[in-house]
Amino acid sequence: MTDVDAVFRALADPTRREILDRLHASNGQTLGELCTGLAMTRQAVSKHLAQLESAGLVSTLRRGREKLHHLDPVPIQEIHDRWIGKYERARVQAITNLRAALEETDDRDQ
Numbered sequence: 001m002t003d004v005d006a007v008f009r010a011l012a013d014p015t016r017r018e019i020l021d022r023l024h025a026s027n028g029q030t031l032g033e034l035c036t037g038l039a040m041t042r043q044a045v046s047k048h049l050a051q052l053e054s055a056g057l058v059s060t061l062r063r064g065r066e067k068l069h070h071l072d073p074v075p076i077q078e079i080h081d082r083w084i085g086k087y088e089r090a091r092v093q094a095i096t097n098l099r100a101a102l103e104e105t106d107d108r109d110q
Contacts, residue, residue: 003055003056004078004082006054006055006056006077007055007056007057007079008079009051009055010051010052010054010055010057011057011076013048013051015038015040015048016048016051018038018051019034019045019049019058020058021040021047021051022034022069023058023069023070023071024028024071027071027103028061028068028070029068029069029071030043030067030068030069031046031049031067032068033068034049034069039089043060049069055075056072056074056075057071057072057075057076058070058071058072059072
């Protein structure tokens with residue numbers, strides 16, 4: 001079972017969310033690859049990765065001297081199932097769709 005508090009703490013930081021987005025786009029990246037484009041030191045990125053690993057959101061695999069980081073979406077799915085699932089999904093989805101449609105219409109009007 002996932003430590004939900006650790007997952008929420010990990011997701012609370014925008015840099016960690018950016019790292020997760022990068023891993024979602026291209027899974028199995030090294031620390032050096034993840035550092036590219038982030039305005040911080042390797043040590044800072046490494047600390048963020050350690051927190052993501054401790055929350056179960058990132059797993060690592062050694063390949064020779066490289067350490068590849070992989071997104072593990074299971075904790076996010078468990079949170080979704082626990083917190084979103086208990087609400088009426090149809091109603092939440094309808095609101096989400098309406099919001100997206102309104103934002104799209106607003107973008108076209110500008």
